[in-house]
Amino acid sequence: MVREETINHEFISFISKRVQSIKPSQTLVIDAKAKALKQQGVDVINFGVGEPDFDTPGNIKKAAINAINDGFTKYCPVAGTPEIKNAIINKLKRDNNLSYTLEEIIVSSGAKHSLYNLFQSIINDDDEVIVLAPYWVSYTDMIILAGGKPIIIQAYDENFKITPKIVERVLTSKTKAIIINSPSNPAGVTYSSEELKAIMQICVKNKILVISDDIYEKLVYGNFKFTSVAAVSPEIKENVVVINGVSKAYAMTGWRIGYAAGPKNIISAMSKIQSQSTSNASSISIKAAVEALNGTQECVEFMRKEFEKRRDYIVERLNAIEGISCRKPDGAFYVFPNIKTLLGKTFNGKTISTDIDLADYLLDVAKIAVVPGSAFGVEGYVRFSYATSIENIKTGIDRMEIALK
Numbered sequence: 001m002v003r004e005e006t007i008n009h010e011f012i013s014f015i016s017k018r019v020q021s022i023k024p025s026q027t028l029v030i031d032a033k034a035k036a037l038k039q040q041g042v043d044v045i046n047f048g049v050g051e052p053d054f055d056t057p058g059n060i061k062k063a064a065i066n067a068i069n070d071g072f073t074k075y076c077p078v079a080g081t082p083e084i085k086n087a088i089i090n091k092l093k094r095d096n097n098l099s100y101t102l103e104e105i106i107v108s109s110g111a112k113h114s115l116y117n118l119f120q121s122i123i124n125d126d127d128e129v130i131v132l133a134p135y136w137v138s139y140t141d142m143i144i145l146a147g148g149k150p151i152i153i154q155a156y157d158e159n160f161k162i163t164p165k166i167v168e169r170v171l172t173s174k175t176k177a178i179i180i181n182s183p184s185n186p187a188g189v190t191y192s193s194e195e196l197k198a199i200m201q202i203c204v205k206n207k208i209l210v211i212s213d214d215i216y217e218k219l220v221y222g223n224f225k226f227t228s229v230a231a232v233s234p235e236i237k238e239n240v241v242v243i244n245g246v247s248k249a250y251a252m253t254g255w256r257i258g259y260a261a262g263p264k265n266i267i268s269a270m271s272k273i274q275s276q277s278t279s280n281a282s283s284i285s286i287k288a289a290v291e292a293l294n295g296t297q298e299c300v301e302f303m304r305k306e307f308e309k310r311r312d313y314i315v316e317r318l319n320a321i322e323g324i325s326c327r328k329p330d331g332a333f334y335v336f337p338n339i340k341t342l343l344g345k346t347f348n349g350k351t352i353s354t355d356i357d358l359a360d361y362l363l364d365v366a367k368i369a370v371v372p373g374s375a376f377g378v379e380g381y382v383r384f385s386y387a388t389s390i391e392n393i394k395t396g397i398d399r400m401e402i403a404l405k
């Protein structure tokens with residue numbers, strides 16, 4: 001018999017060191033906080049999460065309803081049905097001029113899941129993955145969970161771009177991969193095909209895998225033309241894994257469909273992990289994603305145009321606030337204003353020393369949710385997601401102006 005007094009519960013932790021070394025996704029934490037306040041009746045404006053406010057288009061919803069009514073509700077192939085894989089292959093050909101075969105595609109439960117499976121597939125203990133700050137919050141923790149080491153590098157300037165020079169500076173014998181996210185979360189950074197080509201040359205020469213996170217490819221503005229890294233020259237395809245999904249372009253965040261396209265051996269490794277963990281992504285969501293990719297693309301252009309108007313509006317409004325300077329990004333649905341001038345100042349009796357203080361203050365006083373830059377590896381900035389209505393943006397920034405007077 002175990003005597004109760006011999007067990008000191010305080011010192012028992014069943015949690016692995018690996019899990020103890022990561023933190024929850026800060027974007028999702030802030031989103032949950034904003035939604036909880038809203039439920040309590042607090043009128044919060046949520047600039048926190050990167051989630052289109054539009055409803056999923058009707059033709060896509062109908063495809064899912066048909067899937068249910070037709071009994072397409074059973075297990076399906078782990079890496080996705082031939083139908084969805086062919087829809088992805090056609091999309092990659094049509095939009096990105098990339099050619100892939102069925103064995104080079106895997107469908108997962110969101111692009112986040114695709115990235116998770118990818119890191120688990122390629123990383124040996126202490127392998128290094130180059131991540132440019134500001135980075136999407138999940139990259140670094142997913143790398144750590146796989147036993148790897150994120151090599152976080154700060155950009156030289158507010159363009160927040162990775163350059164061949166930077167890559168060369170941080171290369172070691174342990175460098176396994178580099179992440180390119182264009183347009184980027186959180187700063188909306190985009191790369192031209194010339195810039196991508198120059199980075200790729202270094203990566204190919206040094207046998208580094210390039211992870212091209214193209215999730216925001218459809219959300220580009222002005223004259224910017226999106227190029228996927230894999231498309232910059234034909235010989236580099238073997239060095240690239242393309243990550244994409246339907247969440248952002250088709251307002252399908254809750255459906256959880258993402259995919260990866262890349263060398264057969266990597267895709268097969270990802271599929272092995274998936275077969276021992278989650279199995280296929282939801283069969284119903286797969287049918288919806290087939291319709292999203294094969295059906296009319298008018299909804300994508302409609303939402304893109306709306307986002308562009310919101311970007312123009314929020315950038316103008318933010319730049320009109322004393323102490324804030326905001327670059328106009330070419331893509332995604334985030335702005336990442338510099339708030340360094342506000343640090344050290346006191347508003348309504350509260351001194352703002354860090355970007356975290358500012359985000360807390362804005363939530364408490366202005367009732368607007370934003371994510372501090374430090375969550376993305378860069379201090380002195382905050383991220384606004386403008387995937388919310390112009391009315392909400394107007395009200396939110398009005399309140400912010402008052403709170404910072």
Ligand code: PMP
Pocket residue numbers: 050109110111112113136181184185213215244245246247253257258
């Ligand atoms: N990559 C980036 C840069 C993102 O911002 C997101 C946002 N969720 C994802 C991947 C994952 O998207 P999802 O899992 O919804 O497909």
Ligand code: GLU
Pocket residue numbers: 025027028048049050051112136137138185
């Ligand atoms: N990627 C979005 C964001 O950055 C969704 C939340 C998440 O998955 O982190 O807000």
